[in-house]
Amino acid sequence: MSNKLWFEIPGYFNYMETYEMIAHKLPEGSRFIELGCLLGKSTNFLGSRLKELNKKFEFHVVDTFEGTAGEHDHLKSFHDVFMENCGHLVEEGWITKVHKMRTDEAVKLFEDEYFDAVMVDADHKYEPVYDDVTNWLPKIKKTGTIFGDDHYMPSVAQGCSKAMSDYFKQNTTYHIMEGRESTWFHDLSGNHERWTKKIP
Numbered sequence: 001m002s003n004k005l006w007f008e009i010p011g012y013f014n015y016m017e018t019y020e021m022i023a024h025k026l027p028e029g030s031r032f033i034e035l036g037c038l039l040g041k042s043t044n045f046l047g048s049r050l051k052e053l054n055k056k057f058e059f060h061v062v063d064t065f066e067g068t069a070g071e072h073d074h075l076k077s078f079h080d081v082f083m084e085n086c087g088h089l090v091e092e093g094w095i096t097k098v099h100k101m102r103t104d105e106a107v108k109l110f111e112d113e114y115f116d117a118v119m120v121d122a123d124h125k126y127e128p129v130y131d132d133v134t135n136w137l138p139k140i141k142k143t144g145t146i147f148g149d150d151h152y153m154p155s156v157a158q159g160c161s162k163a164m165s166d167y168f169k170q171n172t173t174y175h176i177m178e179g180r181e182s183t184w185f186h187d188l189s190g191n192h193e194r195w196t197k198k199i200p
Contacts (some may be wrong), residue, residue: 003086004040006048012039012091015149021195022117022147031115033060033139035103036122038067039078040085044107062085062099062106063122074087075189103128107135115140120148120160120177129159137167145187145195152182160184 006013022032023046037043043061050057054071065079079100079160089095103122118140121130133146140146150156164172174186177197185195 004044006041006045007018009039009041009044009085011038013042015042015043016045017197018102018147018177018181018183018185018195019046019049022046023053023055025194026116028055029058030117030153031060032117032119033062033110033115033136034121035062035136036120037061037063037082037086037104040082042119042121043082043085043095044089047086047094051089051092051094051178052198057096059094059096060099060106061095061097062101062103064102065100078100102187103132104135107139110139112138113141113144116144118144118146120146121150124150124153124156126155126159129156130163133163134167135158137163140188143189145185147179147183147185147195149183151184152177 007173019042026032034043034046040092050059052100063082065082068080082098082099083090086095091096099109118136120129120136122128122132129148133148137146148156148160151160172186174184175196177183177185185192187195
């Protein structure tokens with residue numbers, strides 16, 4: 001099995017700074033789940049970073065490995081490709097479990113307030129984004145954080161905003177990290193400063 005480097009893997013991953021902060025700031029043994037991984041570029045980055053830091057998370061990954069209609073029609077079933085790219089990190093224990101299923105199925109596997117952080121980067125259409133945010137917020141600890149990518153897409157921005165407002169029963173502030181990445185996050189403890197990118 002080859003030990004692929006993250007930048008050798010095709011993909012759209014550009015939130016390296018967010019994943020660097022997650023790797024450094026979350027403590028040993030933290031529970032993290034990545035919703036949507038495609039061929040494993042982002043997964044490989046975080047798993048490799050944790051390996052370099054010698055810090056193990058309970059690191060889960062969820063994907064159908066069939067792509068999103070309209071986005072990945074050129075890709076067929078690609079679970080085997082993902083395992084070629086990230087299998088060594090699974091074997092070594094830096095990635096705990098790969099769940100080949102939909103995110104609305106995977107959410108049933110975990111009790112409420114289980115995760116320290118969740119990354120939402122699966123289907124980018126409005127309804128799936130709304131559902132992912134709504135379904136996974138209860139699975140995050142009161143001290144935890146929900147992250148998401150691709151906020152520049154109207155369907156993601158609208159789905160995220162509506163789900164947050166509906167879930168918290170009020171207009172809820174979440175933070176957007178622009179620049180080379182377009183991620184968003186909401187820290188349930190209110191400690192947003194720990195994830196805010198530093199700009200002079």
